[in-house]
Amino acid sequence: MAGRIRRVRDPEAERAALVAAVDRMFAGEPLRSEAGQLTVVALLAESGVRRDIAYRAHKGFLEAFQARVAAHRAAQAAQVPVTTGAS
Secondary structure: OOOOOOOOOOHHHHHHHHHHHHHHHHOOOOOOOOOOOOOHHHHHHHHOOOHHHHHHHOHHHHHHHHHHHHHHHHHHHHHOOOOOOOO
């Protein structure tokens, strides 16, 4: 009976893939996800890191990513001029 071949995990390579994916996403140059999608789902697609592994072994990284996205969106919102109806 043929068994499943288990791939050996490399946490450093996983983290490097996550970091590279974040860099590409914030630069607007993703390779595997849609541009402008700053979500954990897009990050995992972009990095190629499995969801279960990311949440178990890299949860702090994902939380830092979400905080960076929130700060990025807040900075963008602060830069948008508010228009009033009066001319």
